Amino acid sequence: MIVSVHKAAKLIQSGDVVGLPTETVYGIAADASNVMAVQKIFDLKQRPADNPLIVHISDINQAASLAETDSEDFKRLATAFWPGPLTLVLPKKLQVLDIITAGLQTVALRIPDHPKALSVIDEAGPVAAPSANRSGRPSPTRVKHVEDDFSKSFPIVDGGTCNIGIESTVLDLSGDSPAILRPGKITAGQIEKVIEKKVRLESTGEEQLRRSPGTRYSHYKPEATIQWMESHESIDQYRPDTLYIYHTFPIDKSRTNIVHFKKNYIDLGKSLYDLYRTADKKNYRQILIEPLMNTSRSDIIPALLNRIERSLSQ
Ligand code: TXA
Numbered sequence: 001m002i003v004s005v006h007k008a009a010k011l012i013q014s015g016d017v018v019g020l021p022t023e024t025v026y027g028i029a030a031d032a033s034n035v036m037a038v039q040k041i042f043d044l045k046q047r048p049a050d051n052p053l054i055v056h057i058s059d060i061n062q063a064a065s066l067a068e069t070d071s072e073d074f075k076r077l078a079t080a081f082w083p084g085p086l087t088l089v090l091p092k093k094l095q096v097l098d099i100i101t102a103g104l105q106t107v108a109l110r111i112p113d114h115p116k117a118l119s120v121i122d123e124a125g126p127v128a129a130p131s132a133n134r135s136g137r138p139s140p141t142r143v144k145h146v147e148d149d150f151s152k153s154f155p156i157v158d159g160g161t162c163n164i165g166i167e168s169t170v171l172d173l174s175g176d177s178p179a180i181l182r183p184g185k186i187t188a189g190q191i192e193k194v195i196e197k198k199v200r201l202e203s204t205g206e207e208q209l210r211r212s213p214g215t216r217y218s219h220y221k222p223e224a225t226i227q228w229m230e231s232h233e234s235i236d237q238y239r240p241d242t243l244y245i246y247h248t249f250p251i252d253k254s255r256t257n258i259v260h261f262k263k264n265y266i267d268l269g270k271s272l273y274d275l276y277r278t279a280d281k282k283n284y285r286q287i288l289i290e291p292l293m294n295t296s297r298s299d300i301i302p303a304l305l306n307r308i309e310r311s312l313s314q
């Protein structure tokens with residue numbers, strides 16, 4: 001059910017959860033100071049309790065009551081990239097609920113770059129908001145996706161199709177040196193330029209698990225199996241039960257099960273989860289993606305690679 005910004009703020013203030021658009025993906029938001037409301041998010045999503053939530057704020061001044069914000073790195077990054085697709089993990093203040101941080105001593109904060117999300121937060125205060133999908137499903141980038149995972153009667157603010165379509169970069173500023181826990185549109189290079197120091201890229205492993213428990217869970221998975229294309233030999237043998245995703249290979253076939261992004265990686269990012277979900281709706285058995293090289297100069301490539309790798313079928 002589509003609700004207005006004002007209605008969404010009222011619902012949040014009264015302890016309900018609401019679907020909110022952001023520039024990355026839709027979130028499912030609850031009052032960050034209300035334990036019962038935040039618990040509803042975990043119940044609805046069937047999210048494991050040890051996977052912490054991002055607190056979304058609408059003004060940088062709200063950060064100081066939630067986290068230690070004195071560091072030069074924080075000030076520079078927040079100034080450079082907020083509102084925007086960068087989540088900053090900081091030492092938390094006492095008042096942040098344990099249910100939000102999953103018991104960690106840190107809290108993840110971001111200001112989303114979407115006018116409707118900002119208006120709701122202005123009115124309702126900071127909200128805890130993970131992506132508005134059931135756990136293990138691809139993140140939602142349209143109202144329809146949120147309805148599909150929850151229900152038609154679930155309250156959602158309609159913000160159109162998300163501009164970026166891939167979740168925010170998560171940068172941990174709580175350790176000895178800054179570390180990217182999840183790549184996103186804002187790249188390590190962009191961050192390094194602003195803070196004038198090296199940023200580590202956490203892959204998987206003990207260190208990342210300790211810092212970001214959520215990364216142990218399999219994400220972004222549709223029902224269809226996903227694989228990189230191995231070769232183009234079978235070009236004339238397209239299988240009707242397969243969705244083919246290209247970005248460079250010269251092919252002029254146009255069929256509903258062949259999509260081509262013509263090196264437009266921004267569009268690919270914007271459409272990826274929608275394609276995953278569409279594949280399931282149309283009962284495709286597999287999705288084959290033309291291999292992506294990290295050499296293409298688009299900012300979104302490392303994040304795309306990360307999401308696709310994590311959705312591959314073993
Ligand atoms: O773009 C986004 O970030 C979207 C929109 C709605 O803002 N949100 C989103 O939330 O992707 P979620 O819950 O699906 O992913 C949040 C990620 C998880 O991997 C979680 O483990 C990590 O952030 N995270 C949250 N709090 C953390 C903390 N205190 N320390 C380390 N990682 C944290």
Ligand code: MG
Nearest residue numbers: 130131132139
């Ligand atoms: Mg998520």
